Amino acid sequence: MRAFLTFVLPLLLPTVLFVAWLAWRARNGGPPLDLSRLPWPWLAGSGVALLVLVLGAWALSGGAPPGTAYVPARMEGGRVIGGEAVDPR
Numbered sequence: 001m002r003a004f005l006t007f008v009l010p011l012l013l014p015t016v017l018f019v020a021w022l023a024w025r026a027r028n029g030g031p032p033l034d035l036s037r038l039p040w041p042w043l044a045g046s047g048v049a050l051l052v053l054v055l056g057a058w059a060l061s062g063g064a065p066p067g068t069a070y071v072p073a074r075m076e077g078g079r080v081i082g083g084e085a086v087d088p089r
Contacts (some may be wrong), residue, residue, distance in 0.1 A: 010050040
């Protein structure tokens with residue numbers, strides 16, 4: 001689900017919204033929906049731009065504060081202890 005929300009949804013969202021708007025417009029008396037005449041390069045470009053924005057925001061907003069040390073996952077007493085970021089002080 002995380003991969004879908006992070007990668008697939010931003011790529012497809014502009015196209016889905018545009019096609020939904022065209023379908024709504026066609027249903028309310030506008031020209032009929034013709035998928036062969038869609039501006040595919042613009043839709044693909046806007047999807048890639050939205051994906052870059054989402055990935056950039058995700059990269060800049062998450063993670064541990066600067067100066068923390070990462071302790072990798074380890075085995076203790078037959079149990080796996082997950083990795084964690086700890087303050088080196």
